[in-house]
Structures are given as C-alpha cells and as structure tokens.
Amino acid sequence: MGTLKLILFSLISLLSTLMMVHGEDPYLFFTWNVTYGTLSPLGVPQQVMLINGGFPGPAINCSSNNNIVVNVFNNLDEPLLFTWNGIQQRKNSWQEGLLGTNCPIPPGTNYTYHFQVKDQIGSYFYYPSTILHRAAGGFGGIRVNSRLLIPVPFLDPEDDYHVLVGDWYIKSHSALRTLLDSGRTLAKPDGVLINGKAGKGNGKDEPQFTMQPGKTYRYRFCNVGLKNSINVRIQGHIMKLVELEGSHTVQNEYESLDVHLGQCYSVLVTADQEPKDYYIVASTRFTKTVLTSTATIHYTNGNGPASPELPEAPVGWAWSLNQFRSFRWNLTASAARPNPQGSYHYGKINITRTIKLANSAGMVDGKLRYAINGVSYVESVTPVKLAEYFGAADKVFKYNIIGDEPPAEASDKMTLAPIVLNATFRNFVEIIFENPEKSVQSWHLAGYSFFPVGIEPGTWSPEKRKNYNLLDAVSRNTIQVYPKSWAAIMTTLDNAGMWNLRSMSLERQYLGQQLYISVLSPAHSLRDEYNIPDNAPLCGIVKDLPVPTPYSV
Known part of the structure; x- marks a missing residue:
C-alpha cells in the first residue's frame, strides 16, 4: 500500500508540475487616459498629446511571453488608435492598431488592447497611428526583457534607460495635416527632442540620466521622429552595441550611431570618465540645416558641468552605409526567437517570391502624393482586414493592384486605391526596396522580423544576390534605403493575418506610401490565427453584418 501511495503522490506531483508549466503566461495591466495638453517642448506653447498627463507616454516594461493589456480611454476630440512598432503580434493582426486592421476608438469611449510579446526580447516603441497624431506626441518606449532562465550575452546593467529621439514641429498636428491635405509638403522640422525635451547644451538643463562611476548602463535609443534620420552620440564615452530591434548583436563599439526613422538600438555605456556631467547629443542627418539637441548625464560624484564642445556628427x-554593414547577428547568444530553426539557416532557404517596390512622389489633381509602384494608398472607411474577414473584400479593395515589379517606364501618373498584396502562407519571400529619389527612406514591416541581406547604390538585379549576407544579418523590422540605392530583405510569411508595410516618414505614410500584405492560412485554424476579439468595434460596411463562424483548432 505504501508503494501505491508513493506512485499516486508522484503522479499528482507530475500533473501539478505540468499544469504549472502549461499555465498562462503572466499578465500586465495598463490604463491610459489620453488627453491634449499645452506644453512648450521647443520653447513655444503648443498642443501635445498626453498619456496619463505625461509626455512622452508611460513605458511598457515587460518580459518575453507576457500578456499585455492596455485599456485606452480616448478623451480627444478625434478617433484614435495606437500601434506597437516592432511587436510582432503573432497570429493577432487584430491588435495591430492601424486603420487597415482596426476601427478607430471614437472620442469619449475606450478600447482594450490585448496582445502577447510572444518569443520576443528587445527595444521597441508605441505611437498613435491615426491621421497625424504622431506629430502631437503620444509615443512611449516598450522594453521586452529576457526571461530569467534565458542567459543574456552581457552582465546586468546598473540601470536601463529609454532614450526617445526625434525631430519635432512647433505647428500642431492639425495644422500639419492641413498642409498635407492642401497638397503641400511639410517643411523642415523646428528642432529635435530627447524624451520630449530640447536641450541647449548650455549647462542649464536638468539631468535626464544619472550614472555611478565604474558602473555600466544600458541606453535604448529609438527614433520616434517624423521626417529625419538622427545621429546619437555620448560625449566622451564609447557605446557598445548589444541589441537591435529584438536581436542580440556582435558587440562592436561605436562613437556614434545613425538611428533611422522607426529604428531602435541598445548600447552599453560604462561610466569610466572624469566625474562630471556629459551630454547625449542627437542631431539630424542628411539635412542642409543640422538640428541638434542634448540631454545631460550626471555622474553621482560629479563636480563640474558638461563641456560646451559637442562631438561632431x-x-x-x-559612412552610414558602412556602419550598417558592420552590424552582425550574435549567433551564439540565447534569446527568444519566433522560428529558431529557420532563423539560423535563412541563407539556405529557397526564395519562392521576389517583390520589388519602388517609392515615388508626384501630383494628383494638383496635390502632392507618394506612391509604391505607381499606386498611392488611400484609407477605406472599412478596414481592409475587416472587409476580408467578413467576406466583403470585393466591395472595398482589389487584391494585387500593384505587381511584383515597378512599372517598366517611370510615369508621373498615380492611381489612388487601397493596396493589398495576396501572399501565400509560409512562403519565403525576398523584398527589394528601390529608392530612385535623393532622400533616405525608412521602411517598417509589421508582424515580422526580417533579414536585411544587402544595401547597395544603384539598381538591383538578380546578380546582386552574390553580395548578400546570407549568414549573420541582424533579424529586425525596419530598414533604411539610401538615395539612388536599393535594399533587400528576406522573411518567411509564417504569421497569418493582414500586415502593414509602411514608410516611417509620417508625411509619406499619410500621403500614400504604405500597403498591406494578406497572409491567409488555408486551414482557417486557431493554430494559425486568432478569431476577431469580442470587443472589436465594427465600422463601415461590416458594421451590421453577422460575425463569421469562429475558427477552431
């Protein structure tokens, strides 16, 4: 009998352990009250979007696989959505927070986002995705830490700082929108902000960051700006790059880093200099007039102001292209990876489809528009994801209105329409970005990480593949394309849903430089994609339609 009891006790203990192992991952809850307020980031009073009274908004600090629940109360006078730049939303484009996937939150109401940072680590940010709200603020950092059992390829830093940098306009977002709607472009920005403030480098600004001598700190730089690439550097200190948009990197050291629109970089900085104040310097790149801002770092035992001599950009x-080529994935580091087996060997997977996308600018009815392969994206009243899900796609958009190649001959003529590319689930695709213009472009792909295998001047051709990095390109979600150049990325379309590919330039995105990729699972199974949330608001032509039969396993 004693032996039987022991066996039963062991079975009960095993079942309890299995239930614990397979239990739900932890939940983190946030409540955001979104309002307008008056602040003076550049010394001039202006309308700014506040979250819980703060600008920037509160940071989301979480760990791999955590469930994030954000209840957003929209107290603005306009509809509102938030998007989570770089969070992959596995099987869940319903939570992407874009006008192509979600009906906006009406004024005076609330909506609860629920998503999981599944198999992710790294540095990201969120921002309002409706109209030009990003120009009013409403952005904040997202930090996804590794779980305690997963080793990280560096010692725990003494502290961890988000540094949100970006260009900024004095005009309100509504005034900027009026400019674009009238057919004009946005002028150059008025300044640069670091965590919502513009430092003058005169020794009078309050320190934003503190370091103890001999300690090492992690700084997460994200470019949350609207128009320009930003170069960041820390006076008198070397930055060791350790993570880039969710991937641990080979730990090269840099005096400065170019952070293009939408990108995030993590660096380690050791307080090994003379104890006094130092400046973080952020300045615009590739602009005739260079705009610069500073933020003060204070050594705890410091006894002097920062030097007024700022390091040059x-x-x-x-130079920027050469820096990009120095970034390498740390293949020996343990980390959360959505597809670890395929990720290590991406260079050996056969390409099933090549999509070439060329950006362009032109006039339509006397107004400025931006296009991809000759088509300029326009938002529909019914989100394209909802139209597809409810079987009403033919009433809202046409699939594949652009081809996999740009038009053979350049033309100033543009078509205005929603752009949705049909893609095959789990295909391995190559996307080529061609930039015939004189400005640097920056592109973000939602729902995925991809491998940027090459950037070169000139025009892409299949022969260029021989120069690809097929071994250790850094898995990431945003890529820059230099003037008169091309960039190539590779990814596996294994995340079912409707996913946005967009220019991270706010005016270009608003005026048409974006599209959606529809990745449907033929199985219609919960294993591949979640059902529409019960709390999802409906709008447009699907508002009164019955909800389709839910997917099952």
Missing part, C-alpha cells in the same frame, strides 16, 4: 551617407 559624421558627414554623408556612405
């Missing part, structure tokens, strides 16, 4: 985009 590099010149030209060739």
Whole structure:
C-alpha cells in the first residue's frame, strides 16, 4: 500500500508540475487616459498629446511571453488608435492598431488592447497611428526583457534607460495635416527632442540620466521622429552595441550611431570618465540645416558641468552605409526567437517570391502624393482586414493592384486605391526596396522580423544576390534605403493575418506610401490565427453584418 501511495503522490506531483508549466503566461495591466495638453517642448506653447498627463507616454516594461493589456480611454476630440512598432503580434493582426486592421476608438469611449510579446526580447516603441497624431506626441518606449532562465550575452546593467529621439514641429498636428491635405509638403522640422525635451547644451538643463562611476548602463535609443534620420552620440564615452530591434548583436563599439526613422538600438555605456556631467547629443542627418539637441548625464560624484564642445556628427551617407554593414547577428547568444530553426539557416532557404517596390512622389489633381509602384494608398472607411474577414473584400479593395515589379517606364501618373498584396502562407519571400529619389527612406514591416541581406547604390538585379549576407544579418523590422540605392530583405510569411508595410516618414505614410500584405492560412485554424476579439468595434460596411463562424483548432 505504501508503494501505491508513493506512485499516486508522484503522479499528482507530475500533473501539478505540468499544469504549472502549461499555465498562462503572466499578465500586465495598463490604463491610459489620453488627453491634449499645452506644453512648450521647443520653447513655444503648443498642443501635445498626453498619456496619463505625461509626455512622452508611460513605458511598457515587460518580459518575453507576457500578456499585455492596455485599456485606452480616448478623451480627444478625434478617433484614435495606437500601434506597437516592432511587436510582432503573432497570429493577432487584430491588435495591430492601424486603420487597415482596426476601427478607430471614437472620442469619449475606450478600447482594450490585448496582445502577447510572444518569443520576443528587445527595444521597441508605441505611437498613435491615426491621421497625424504622431506629430502631437503620444509615443512611449516598450522594453521586452529576457526571461530569467534565458542567459543574456552581457552582465546586468546598473540601470536601463529609454532614450526617445526625434525631430519635432512647433505647428500642431492639425495644422500639419492641413498642409498635407492642401497638397503641400511639410517643411523642415523646428528642432529635435530627447524624451520630449530640447536641450541647449548650455549647462542649464536638468539631468535626464544619472550614472555611478565604474558602473555600466544600458541606453535604448529609438527614433520616434517624423521626417529625419538622427545621429546619437555620448560625449566622451564609447557605446557598445548589444541589441537591435529584438536581436542580440556582435558587440562592436561605436562613437556614434545613425538611428533611422522607426529604428531602435541598445548600447552599453560604462561610466569610466572624469566625474562630471556629459551630454547625449542627437542631431539630424542628411539635412542642409543640422538640428541638434542634448540631454545631460550626471555622474553621482560629479563636480563640474558638461563641456560646451559637442562631438561632431559624421558627414554623408556612405559612412552610414558602412556602419550598417558592420552590424552582425550574435549567433551564439540565447534569446527568444519566433522560428529558431529557420532563423539560423535563412541563407539556405529557397526564395519562392521576389517583390520589388519602388517609392515615388508626384501630383494628383494638383496635390502632392507618394506612391509604391505607381499606386498611392488611400484609407477605406472599412478596414481592409475587416472587409476580408467578413467576406466583403470585393466591395472595398482589389487584391494585387500593384505587381511584383515597378512599372517598366517611370510615369508621373498615380492611381489612388487601397493596396493589398495576396501572399501565400509560409512562403519565403525576398523584398527589394528601390529608392530612385535623393532622400533616405525608412521602411517598417509589421508582424515580422526580417533579414536585411544587402544595401547597395544603384539598381538591383538578380546578380546582386552574390553580395548578400546570407549568414549573420541582424533579424529586425525596419530598414533604411539610401538615395539612388536599393535594399533587400528576406522573411518567411509564417504569421497569418493582414500586415502593414509602411514608410516611417509620417508625411509619406499619410500621403500614400504604405500597403498591406494578406497572409491567409488555408486551414482557417486557431493554430494559425486568432478569431476577431469580442470587443472589436465594427465600422463601415461590416458594421451590421453577422460575425463569421469562429475558427477552431
């Protein structure tokens, strides 16, 4: 009998352990009250979007696989959505927070986002995705830490700082929108902000960051700006790059880093200099007039102000291209990876489809528009994801209105329409971004990480594949394309849903430089994609339609 009891006790203990192992991952709850307020980031009073009274908004600090629940109360006078730049939303484009996937939150109401940072680590940010709200603020950092059992390829830093940098306009977001709607472009920005403040480098600004001598700190730089690439550097200190948009990197050291629109970089900085104040310096790149801002770092035992001599930024985009080529994935580091087996061997997977996308600018009815392969995206009243899900796609958009190649001959004529590309689930695709213009472009793909295998001047051709990095390109979600150049990325379309590919330039995105990729699972199974949330608001032509039969396993 004693042996039987022991066996039963062991079975009960095993079942309890299995239930614990397979239990739900932890939940983190946030409540956001979104309002307008008056602040003076550049010394002039202006309308700014506040979250819980703060600008920037509160940071989301979480760990791999955590469930994030954000209850957003929209107290603005306009509809509102938030998007989570770089969070992959596995099987869940319903939570992407874009006008192509979600009906906006009406004024005076609330909506609860629920998503999981599944198999992710790293540095990201969120921002309002409706109209030009990003120009009013409403952005904040997202930090996804590794779980305690997963080793990280560096010692725990003494502290961890988010540094949100970006260009900024004095005009309100509504005034900027009026400019774009009238057919004009946005002028150059008025300044640069670091965590919502513009430092003058005169020794009078309150310190934003503190370091103890001999300690090492992690700084997460994200470019949350609207128009320009930003170069960041720390006076008198070397930055060791350790993570880039969710991937641990080979730990090279840099005096400065170019952070293009939408990108995030993590660096380690050791307080090994004379104890006094130092400046973080952020300045615009590739602009005739360079705009600069500073933020003060204070050594705890410091006894002097920062030097007024600011470190110089590099010149030209060739330097930036060479820096990009120095970034390498740390293949020996343990980390959360959505597809670890495929990720290590991406260079050996056969390409099933090549999509070439060329950006362009032109006029339609006397108004400025931006296009991809000759088509300029326009939002529909019914989100394209909802139209597809409810079987009403033919009433809202046409699939594949652009081809996999840009038009053979350049033309100023543009078509205005929603752009939705049909894609095959789990295909391995190559996307080529061609930039015939004179400005640096930046592109973000939602729902995925991809491998940027090459950037070169000139025009892409299949022969260029021989120069690809097929071994250790850094898995990431945003890529820059230099003037008169091309960039190539590779990814596996294994995340079912409707996913946005967009220019991270706010005016270009608003005026048409974005599209959606529809990745449907033929199985219609919960294993591949979640059902529409019960709390999802409906709008447009699907508002009164019955909800389709839910997916099952």
